[in-house]
Amino acid sequence: xxxxxxxxxxxxxxxxxxxxxxxxxxxxxxxxxxxxxxxxxxxxxxxxxxxxxxxxxxxxxxxxxxxxxxxxxxxxxxxxxxxxxxxxxxxxxxxxxxxxxxxxxxxxxxxxxxxxxxxxxxxxxxxxxxxxxxxxxxxxxxxxxxxxxxxxxxxxxxxxxxxxxxxxxxxxxxxxxxxxxxxxxxxxxxxxxxxxxxxxxxxxxxxxxxxxxx
Amino acid sequence: xxxxxxxxxxxxxxxxxxxxxxxxxxxxxxxxxxxxxxxxxxxxxxxxxxxxxxxxxxxxxxxxxxxxxxxxxxxxxxxxxxxxxxxxxxxxxxxxxxxxxxxxxxxxxxxxxxxxxxxxxxxxxxxxxxxxxxxxxxxxxxxxxxxxxxxxxxxxxxxxxxxxxxxxxxxxxxxxxxxxxxxxxxxxxxxxxxxxxxxxxxxxxxxxxxxxxxxxxxxxxxxxxxxxxxxxxxxxxxxxxxxxxxxxxxxxxxxxxxxxxxxxxxxxxxxxxxxxxxxxxxxxxxxxxxxxxxxxxxxxxxxxxxxxxxxxxxxxxxxxxxxxxxxxxxxxxxxxxxxxxxxxxxxxxxxxxxxxxxxxxxxxxxxxxxxxxxxxxxxxxxxxxxxxxxxxxxxxxxxxxxxxxxxxxxxxxxxxxxxxxxxxxxxxxxxxxxxxxxxxxxxxxxxxxxxxxxxxxxxxxxxxxxxxxxxxxxxxxxxxx
Numbered sequence: 020x021x022x023x024x025x026x027x028x029x030x031x032x033x034x035x036x037x038x039x040x041x042x043x044x045x046x047x048x049x050x051x052x053x054x055x056x057x058x059x060x061x062x063x064x065x066x067x068x069x070x071x072x073x074x075x076x077x078x079x080x081x082x083x084x085x086x087x088x089x090x091x092x093x094x095x096x097x098x099x100x101x102x103x104x105x106x107x108x109x110x111x112x113x114x115x116x117x118x119x120x121x122x123x124x125x126x127x128x129x130x131x132x133x134x135x136x137x138x139x140x141x142x143x144x145x146x147x148x149x150x151x152x153x154x155x156x157x158x159x160x161x162x163x164x165x166x167x168x169x170x171x172x173x174x175x176x177x178x179x180x181x182x183x184x185x186x187x188x189x190x191x192x193x194x195x196x197x198x199x200x201x202x203x204x205x206x207x208x209x210x211x212x213x214x215x216x217x218x219x220x221x222x223x224x225x226x227x228x229x230x231x232x233x
Numbered sequence: 234x235x236x237x238x239x240x241x242x243x244x245x246x247x248x249x250x251x252x253x254x255x256x257x258x259x260x261x262x263x264x265x266x267x268x269x270x271x272x273x274x275x276x277x278x279x280x281x282x283x284x285x286x287x288x289x290x291x292x293x294x295x296x297x298x299x300x301x302x303x304x305x306x307x308x309x310x311x312x313x314x315x316x317x318x319x320x321x322x323x324x325x326x327x328x329x330x331x332x333x334x335x336x337x338x339x340x341x342x343x344x345x346x347x348x349x350x351x352x353x354x355x356x357x358x359x360x361x362x363x364x365x366x367x368x369x370x371x372x373x374x375x376x377x378x379x380x381x382x383x384x385x386x387x388x389x390x391x392x393x394x395x396x397x398x399x400x401x402x403x404x405x406x407x408x409x410x411x412x413x414x415x416x417x418x419x420x421x422x423x424x425x426x427x428x429x430x431x432x433x434x435x436x437x438x439x440x441x442x443x444x445x446x447x448x449x450x451x452x453x454x455x456x457x458x459x460x461x462x463x464x465x466x467x468x469x470x471x472x473x474x475x476x477x478x479x480x481x482x483x484x485x486x487x488x489x490x491x492x493x494x495x496x497x498x499x500x501x502x503x504x505x506x507x508x509x510x511x512x513x514x515x516x517x518x519x520x521x522x523x524x525x526x527x528x529x530x531x532x533x534x535x536x537x538x539x540x541x542x543x544x545x546x547x548x549x550x551x552x553x554x555x556x557x558x559x560x561x562x563x564x565x566x567x568x569x570x571x572x573x574x575x576x577x578x579x580x581x582x583x584x585x586x587x588x589x590x591x592x593x594x595x596x597x598x599x600x601x602x603x604x605x606x607x608x609x610x611x612x613x614x615x616x617x618x619x620x621x622x623x624x625x626x627x628x629x630x631x632x633x634x635x636x637x638x639x640x641x642x643x644x645x646x647x648x649x650x651x652x653x654x655x656x657x658x659x660x661x662x663x664x665x666x667x668x669x670x671x672x673x674x675x676x677x678x679x680x681x682x683x684x685x686x687x688x689x690x691x692x693x694x695x696x697x698x699x700x701x702x703x704x705x706x707x708x709x710x711x712x713x714x
Contacts, residue, residue, distance in 0.1 A: 067271050068267060071267050075262040075263050076257075076258075078401060085530075089527075096270075097274070111305070111399065160256050162253060221246050
């Protein structure tokens with residue numbers, strides 16, 4: 020008999036109390052949905068644990084700044100709470116939540132644009148740029164965020180859902196509320212634009228670095 | 234290693250974009266953020282979550298209230314309103330009544346103020362701003378202490394009679410003395426003194442110096458005299474504020490505008506004097522906000538975020554509460570687990586029924602378990618399970634308790650804890666791990682472990698402990714044969 024003391028001890032394993040990872044936890048969505056509709060707090064907790072990290076990531080990729088993300092995530096779940104009774108179950112629950120999050124993120128982006136415009140009109144001091152971060156990963160993410168922010172909202176949505184969220188194109192089309200071919204087409208153009216911008220940016224950066232060295 | 238189809242090619246730019254997309258895919262929030270999100274979501278009243286019409290009704294009601302309030306404020310009047318407050322009682326008709334005023338606070342706490350004292354009733358408890366106040370606190374349940382703030386100190390009690398005085402001029406000395414029971418004086422995360430009946434403590438300059446316990450003993454006689462007389466430090470007439478008004482935030486409206494403005498002026502002057510003599514680092518600098526702290530964290534400037542949260546925690550209301558919790562979180566992320574636990578415990582004592590109370594409990598247990606403080610973690614976990622039979626975190630905590638018992642070799646209790654986890658949790662990882670480790674413990678105690686392991690394998694045919702469970706079944710069966 021093997022010594023069962025040698026077995027993995029989760030006490031010292033990071034993530035002892037890790038929330039349920041996306042797509043792996045609990046029962047199927049319809050059980051949770053039924054619980055949520057009955058007002059079961061535990062079911063809401065499972066729903067929140069399962070989908071809030073995904074919503075958080077989606078909002079981050081969609082350009083919601085870090086200081087607004089938690090509130091934005093809250094708003095998305097409040098909208099889920101309000102509308103759950105209207106969810107017919109034709110689409111997957113995740114698709115429906117993504118659609119709500121996308122709608123919220125687009126609205127928030129519009130509000131941010133208006134705010135920026137107003138503050139520039141009122142000659143307020145513009146927001147300071149984020150502090151430089153030595154971390155290569157943070158730098159890469161910042162570059163990606165800036166490039167994605169320059170895409171049009173429709174292209175941005177398709178690119179984020181397909182390339183970052185890893186959804187199949189039929190689900191992307193459902194969320195974007197367009198035919199699949201349109202989703203493919205938007206994805207194609209979004210990819211091309213993103214790569215063109217990345218090339219330009221990285222070449223400029225490399226040239227700047229060479230000049231600095233010279 | 235990236236498995237992306239796009240962008241293809243070996244050029245460095247495509248590789249950089251691939252890496253950036255992979256990084257973006259990993260950009261998930263940490264557990265604490267998720268938990269805090271849940272706590273905030275869960276705490277929203279159902280009406281606020283559900284009803285849209287209530288926005289309209291609420292908007293109308295608040296507009297009307299605002300209009301009425303504006304009219305009331307702008308209406309010319311001669312105010313003769315007697316001082317009134319739903320918590321204040323009439324002055325005591327005793328020989329000393331001209332000099333003192335008695336208030337009954339929430340929870341039956343009695344406060345006796347001298348004529349020149351200024352006390353503010355804040356959301357988290359009273360703050361003695363000037364002069365001397367004596368408190369009589371009925372016994373309170375453990376974990377629900379009564380907290381009095383004075384300058385940057387907190388006096389924490391569970392049921393006692395004691396006095397707090399803030400010297401109104403110069404160095405703003407804070408004095409605390411105890412008649413009955415035990416009180417503690419804290420400054421941020423540091424306990425400065427634990428006082429027993431008859432003992433005194435004061436914040437002698439330089440500020441923040443720890444309690445002078447020897448000095449306390451030496452001054453016992455003098456302190457006794459003060460206590461016997463029931464007269465707290467007498468201020469020099471020149472330094473005492475001339476207004477005889479007892480001010481609390483609940484009583485401001487009952488005063489005349491003239492008196493209010495003169496008091497405001499006096500307080501402003503006092504503050505200016507105070508600033509001139511002593512720097513007050515605990516005050517939040519203008520512009521500090523939770524958003525600024527989050528931005529500092531996002532920029533990787535944890536010390537700045539910590540500084541902002543500490544300043545915010547000195548305030549009152551939900552912002553202060555959240556900041557008090559966040560201090561622990563930031564410290565924990567910086568690897569200072571002991572300091573983080575202290576901060577969360579302080580949060581618990583300040584906000585015993587706070588919105589993040591459960592999160593604080595869970596964070597403490599999790600941090601202690603990770604720091605291998607098994608005894609402390611187990612004590613916290615069992616306490617949590619006893620106190621919170623309806624918590625949705627019960628399953629997770631029971632599983633941790635099971636792991637801790639198992640780590641100590643106490644398989645019998647571990648089985649019980651895992652059983653609780655299995656009945657209380659709906660999360661798959663908790664259920665799976667509890668099912669497997671319960672079976673392992675049953676193998677160790679020789680109580681049908683093999684059957685339990687087979688049950689685990691049936692329930693989770695592709696589970697993450699499949700190999701271990703299969704090996705254990707085979708070897709246990711061989712040994713039995």
